Amino acid sequence: MEIADWRKKIDAIDLQMLELLNERARAAHAIGVLKRGNQAPIYEGDRERAIFAKLQEANHGPLTNEDITLIYTQIIAIMRDLQTRP
Numbered sequence: 001m002e003i004a005d006w007r008k009k010i011d012a013i014d015l016q017m018l019e020l021l022n023e024r025a026r027a028a029h030a031i032g033v034l035k036r037g038n039q040a041p042i043y044e045g046d047r048e049r050a051i052f053a054k055l056q057e058a059n060h061g062p063l064t065n066e067d068i069t070l071i072y073t074q075i076i077a078i079m080r081d082l083q084t085r086p
């Protein structure tokens with residue numbers, strides 16, 4: 001494939017990822033509404049550690065587990081922030 005073909009593939013993947021990230025954000029926001037209703041803490045370290053462990057176990061590259069951790073650290077931080085919004 002040529003560069004233009006690979007870029008078309010990346011553009012399509014980006015749109016899929018955008019949809020999935022927003023779907024994840026909607027789920028996290030719904031959890032946030034429930035937590036606020038129960039005065040429960042937004043941050044749940046055990047849950048986050050379980051997500052990282054599960055992703056690292058499922059990861060077969062070419063991204064390294066460190067790459068995945070960097071990406072998900074940002075994603076989860078944004079999800080936590082989203083949970084504080086109305």
Ligand SMILES: C=C(O[C@@H]1C=C(C(=O)O)C=C[C@H]1O)C(=O)O
Nearest residue numbers: 028031042043044047048076079
């Ligand atoms: C979404 C939640 O809230 C926070 C955000 C998480 C996430 O984005 O996966 C995980 C744990 C919490 O720190 C949750 O508790 O499940």
